[in-house]
Amino acid sequence: MNLRRVETRRAIARRWCSRILFAANVLLFGVIAIFFSYHRAAFDGDWNGPTVATMALTAATIVMAAVTLMVGIIAIWGYATLREQAENIARETAQDAVDEMRRQIALLSIGTPPNNNDDDDEAETLGYGGG
Structure with a gap:
């Protein structure tokens, strides 16, 4: 029950952090x-070749910076999602292992079924018996 409370607090903290960042x-x-x-950029010079190239390269640099920032944000989000999914899978696998172990312990506490002589003969003919 305490684990659920911690997960709930984490979810609330993530939600509020997302809202604050937004x-x-x-x-x-x-x-x-x-x-x-209110502060418009003004260019009083001539529009010659080097000026146009500089403006195009500046625009390309700004676009590349924006794309890089978006890729970084998506990478962080993807890593967090993968980590959360891995935790869920590990939790489910551990729970399945615990359930299987409990089932085996319950079967052992009941006892093993009696062996028939036919099974022992078959095991000996297959080479599994000692003799």
């Missing part, structure tokens, strides 16, 4: 949008 992202986006709407 609110921070929305706030940051709003601040950046307001900043760029």
Whole structure:
């Protein structure tokens, strides 16, 4: 029961952390949008070859940084999901092993069924018996 309470607290903590990060992202986006709407960039120079190349490379760098950031976030999310799934599988496997062990202990406490002489003869003819 205590384990369920801890898992519930973890789930609540994750949920609130996600909400706080989402609110921070929305706030940051709003601040950046307001900043760029009132402080427009102005270029007074000529649009020659090197200027266009510089602008294109700058835009490509910004796009690559954004893609890298998204890939990093997805990788962290994927790792957390895989870890959680691995924990669930390990928990289920351990529970199955415990159930099987309990079943075997229960069968041993009942006792073994009596052996027939026919089974012993068959074991000896197959080479499994001692004799």
